[in-house]
Amino acid sequence: MEFVTDLIQWFPDNMWGDAGIIVRTIEHIQISAFSVVVAAVFAIPPAMFLAHRRIGAFTAVTAVNIGRAIPSFGVLALALPITIIIARNVPFLSTGLGFFPTFVALFVLALPPMFANTYTGIAGVDADLVEAARGMGLTSRQILIRIELPVAAPLIVEGIRLSTVQVIATATLGALVAFDGLGRFVINGFSGQDTTQLAGGAILVGLLAIAAELFFAAYLKWGLPRGIRDGVR
């Protein structure tokens, strides 16, 4: 019982300050959002292009399978020595610790779901629809932008959702490589055997992940044009 009261008390006690819940949450969101956006830039356009040309289907399938098989913890750990080597050789990156390895790991993990979903989304657009568009005189580029992209939108958003939730989860482990974020509470809780901090951090990470889920669920439900969301879902 004491644990529960301690836990409830922990939140207000640790809300403010340089190492408080607010700051840690913002850090967590920052690195997650940054990683997802950069990964989206690298994953979605190539997938769009390849799927539009109907090439590289095998790559898309492999991306899903490999993406699932890669342990996020391992990628994060691998990012550490690799970024240190990079940092040693690139003068302006003074340190290989903290933000950079965490970002590299999250970036790598965010790529496969977005690539695969964008690919299947666009490659799965009804061939009749594309043919009708071509018959009406749309150019290849117009077909991609005006037809395939909107129709594939729900699946692409779904891919971004998968990436985001995984990135939020893995960012927690960033504390192991000297990044802060909400993982700081969890990892410090582990190492200091501070169960209150451990559970408090866990709850915050869980809430953030669920918040992200709800955000995307809401977007899929209300943010898309009506014809697309009703037709595809």
Add this chain to the structure above:
Amino acid sequence: MITLTDVTKHYEGATTPAVENLSLTIEEGTITVLVGPSGCGKTTTLKMINRLIEPTSGDITVGGNSVIDRPPHELRREIGYVIQHIGLFPHKTIRKNIATVPHLLGWDAARIAERVDELIELVDLDEEMLDRYPHELSGGQRQRVGVARALAADPPVMLMDEPFGAVDPIVRGKLQDELLDLQRRVKKTIVLVTHDVDEAVKLGDKVAILNIGGVLEQYDSPEVILGSPANDFVRSFLGTDRGLKRLGLFPIETLQLDTGPFVGVGATTAVARSVAQSHNSEWIGVLAEDDTLLGWSPVDSLAVDGVVTEAAERFLSWVDCNDSLRDALEVIISSHTRIAAVLDGGTFKGIVTLDQIYAEIMT
């Protein structure tokens, strides 16, 4: 064999019943076709017989026993069932598919194997099909397997729900012929649902025409229904070519055939000319010594004095004596001769004329 007494089916939430107070007696060993527009409750009626749909009220008996008193799964094992998409089990071989009901009834393996061999022969499929899976067969072959599966436990009754709806027209015609041929051998009580009048007329010994809400508008043989439709609904449902459809029901062999302007090869041209004249014909048909058709020649081209030899032209306007009057009419109106020669397996039997067909329509 099957009786429906005041059967009503009222689906929950529907304003009007799908079938209301329907009474129908289906005779043993016949094909009875339920036909009507969509929404007429024909499929609902069919499915109430094997209780895939439970009637709201009324009674149905099969072989004298009410279907309501029995556990549905036991009842269904005694009634063959064929549906439009057949529903072969994709994970079982053709052999296992055919053996479904015997397996459910707990027959021993030897008896099942023997029965499967009989059935595959009955529906005219190759034995090597038995170890294939359904997706390895063509649509027509799958349909035959569906029929074999329905017949497996030798049920006295077979229900067929749009059984040929999913195959192309050429295969459909062939499968219909096969069903009629099969029925001649197995003599089941078959209830078949279709929305296609031509199919109903072709297959049914009796046809029940249903209107929206399961109203029975007419229940009789196709000949009677086509000849004297009970009301305007039936008339419009049968379509404007009702008379032609009816002609399709009568085989040519029922007619008294005329001999026509035909002579044997080797007859003198004088005889040929007089035969043609007596039939008021400008051509003369030539038969071989075994009464097979050799061809025809214009009377003008016959030698003045000699014998009829090889005919000049091939004889194209002919029908087989098993064909229908509708087939004969078709041949007559698309030929120069204005008659159709009737053959029985190649042997000349006589001719049929437009007048004869017209007389038949009038009866």
Add this chain to the structure above:
Amino acid sequence: MTTVVAAPLIRWDWVFRNGDKIVERIIEHLILTGLAVGFGIAIALVLTAIILRWRGAYGPITGITGLMYSIPSVALFAFFVPITGITILTAEIALVSYTLLILIRNTIAGLDGVPNDVREAATGMGYTRRRLLFEIELPLALPVIITGIRIATVTVIGLVTISSLIGLGGLGQFILQGLTTFSSPIGTTKIFLGTGLSIVLAIVIDLGLVLVERLVTPWARRVAN
């Protein structure tokens, strides 16, 4: 720009000297995975049976398991440590909760994917509800169900590494040890080893399950001619 790596990233001699330890970690990893997937399947079966009996339970059950699915496993590990301690139970709670949604959703989708005409024909020929489920519907749903098991297993193999944070973790132990000594060549060797073997394990088991699927669904193997 000065040059490159002084020491090799992987010290193969260390790998060869520690073969027995590696095998031990692999076995631990497999046990943790097997337990999670095994219990996951058992619980998913019960929940699926409930859904089949009361269709209305589908929404609530997938809602709750969906929530469990989206909570990061490291958060679940951390949350349950104060309650269940640093035990295998803590790890399994998190891992099992991760499998449920995938397994249930695929099983139901597989059963729903059985063609209606097959179901109607079977019922029309006198299958009882139970025999229909076991002899027709479940076999036909097998490919989709096995796909669910494949996804769950591969995901769990990756997640098991994280349980090294509470002293378990099989191959994850190599990764964690490597992290604490990351500046040494042995450290990077351990990270590579843990990560690489986890991937290999996932791929091998995935392929194994593909093989199982092919064995239990002989009808799907032959292509239409």
